[in-house]
Amino acid sequence: MRARLEHLFASRFGNARDVRTYTAPGRVNLIGEHTDCHGGYVLPCPISFGIWGAARKRKDSLVRLYSENYPSRETVEFSLGNPVFQKEHGWGNYPKGVLRAFEDHGYSPSSGFEILFWGDLPAGAGLSSSAALEILTGLILKDLFEFSLETPEELSLAKLGQEAENRFMGVQSGIMDQCAIALGSPGHALFLNAGTLEYRSLPVPLKEHGLFLLDSRKSRELTASEYNTRREECSQALKELQEWGNWGALGELSPEEFAPLASRLPNSLLRRRARHVILENHRTQEAARSLEAGDLRSFGKLMNRSHLSLQFDYEVSCRELDCLAECCWQHEACLGARMTGAGFGGCVVALVENQGASAFEEAISREYYRHMELECGIYRISSIPGGARRLS
Ligand code: GLA
Numbered sequence: 001m002r003a004r005l006e007h008l009f010a011s012r013f014g015n016a017r018d019v020r021t022y023t024a025p026g027r028v029n030l031i032g033e034h035t036d037c038h039g040g041y042v043l044p045c046p047i048s049f050g051i052w053g054a055a056r057k058r059k060d061s062l063v064r065l066y067s068e069n070y071p072s073r074e075t076v077e078f079s080l081g082n083p084v085f086q087k088e089h090g091w092g093n094y095p096k097g098v099l100r101a102f103e104d105h106g107y108s109p110s111s112g113f114e115i116l117f118w119g120d121l122p123a124g125a126g127l128s129s130s131a132a133l134e135i136l137t138g139l140i141l142k143d144l145f146e147f148s149l150e151t152p153e154e155l156s157l158a159k160l161g162q163e164a165e166n167r168f169m170g171v172q173s174g175i176m177d178q179c180a181i182a183l184g185s186p187g188h189a190l191f192l193n194a195g196t197l198e199y200r201s202l203p204v205p206l207k208e209h210g211l212f213l214l215d216s217r218k219s220r221e222l223t224a225s226e227y228n229t230r231r232e233e234c235s236q237a238l239k240e241l242q243e244w245g246n247w248g249a250l251g252e253l254s255p256e257e258f259a260p261l262a263s264r265l266p267n268s269l270l271r272r273r274a275r276h277v278i279l280e281n282h283r284t285q286e287a288a289r290s291l292e293a294g295d296l297r298s299f300g301k302l303m304n305r306s307h308l309s310l311q312f313d314y315e316v317s318c319r320e321l322d323c324l325a326e327c328c329w330q331h332e333a334c335l336g337a338r339m340t341g342a343g344f345g346g347c348v349v350a351l352v353e354n355q356g357a358s359a360f361e362e363a364i365s366r367e368y369y370r371h372m373e374l375e376c377g378i379y380r381i382s383s384i385p386g387g388a389r390r391l392s
Pocket of ligand 1: 029032033034035036037173174175176177341342343
């Protein structure tokens with residue numbers, strides 16, 4: 001990979017002298033969906049698809065960014081100092097947003113720099129290419145300019161990435177994706193409390209089982225606007241619930257505390273939104289216990305319940321994702337399956353016994369086509385890689 005990156009870098013920027021190379025993976029969330037924004041638990045892990053970068057400092061104050069993945073093949077160019085969002089810079093606004101977050105926190109690069117990006121994440125599949133781009137850029141800036149971030153540095157990178165997403169890109173996402181990518185460790189999922197930012201890594205026993213990512217290939221246009229709407233609905237639900245208790249976030253309520261109060265929320269939509277967050281948060285903690293006990297059957301059942309809650313209570317699924325999940329549930333080799341990520345398209349993640357994996361793959365692609373007249377993308381994950389790192 002290093003030689004390839006250096007070659008691509010040289011063809012774009014003249015030569016590859018003093019170039020350093022880096023990578024950041026995509027992520028899949030195993031359970032704990034739409035809980036991070038509400039101070040709840042999540043359980044994501046890195047995947048072996050990701051983004052790579054080759055970078056070096058310049059002598060002047062110019063920043064030049066280039067991606068092999070965008071057909072326009074234009075270099076995004078600007079000068080250091082107060083970078084602003086520019087529509088025509090497209091994908092380049094993500095690294096720009098990270099630079100801006102670094103500068104706002106007093107980490108100002110001493111010179112310009114150039115970065116070449118290349119990635120193999122399936123486009124539009126909801127596997128966090130944006131967070132991967134943010135963390136990769138943050139890692140490059142930290143390494144090239146020797147910034148010492150607050151420790152643990154990986155968590156600081158995640159916070160700066162989220163800031164770029166929230167303030168610069170205008171999507172009010174939580175911190176799950178950035179944490180999974182910055183803090184991930186090989187063979188493990190990250191059990192993170194998005195409210196307190198406490199975390200630990202839990203081994204995912206994938207000896208006799210594998211994870212499948214099933215890409216619905218449904219485009220995710222609605223995601224950003226609906227995401228923000230759900231957040232507002234949940235804030236409203238929390239406000240109403242606060243009449244009966246001093247909770248700072250929905251993630252602080254237990255199902256037992258919520259049960260007697262649910263009927264006091266007059267608006268059934270707000271009730272369902274809150275119910276999803278509170279029960280999903282509880283399921284995620286149960287799922288972590290199942291994982292620690294090596295009980296993948298119970299883990300799988302929790303995944304199924306998570307999907308139903310996202311489908312009916314949080315309403316961020318779609319026909320294609322429901323169809324994929326149902327096809328999975330019907331297969332004997334599948335222990336559990338659910339939509340993963342923000343929703344409205346993207347992927348279903350399934351936990352499958354290795355023994356029946358080939359039959360599973362064949363059945364899902366056949367059945368999905370039969371119902372939806374769409375080919376799904378199928379990716380088998382047999383091991384979990386580590387988080388973002390420098391390669392050379
Ligand atoms: C997106 C956001 C995350 C998280 C998920 C839903 O991926 O970036 O912060 O909220 O949606 O769980």
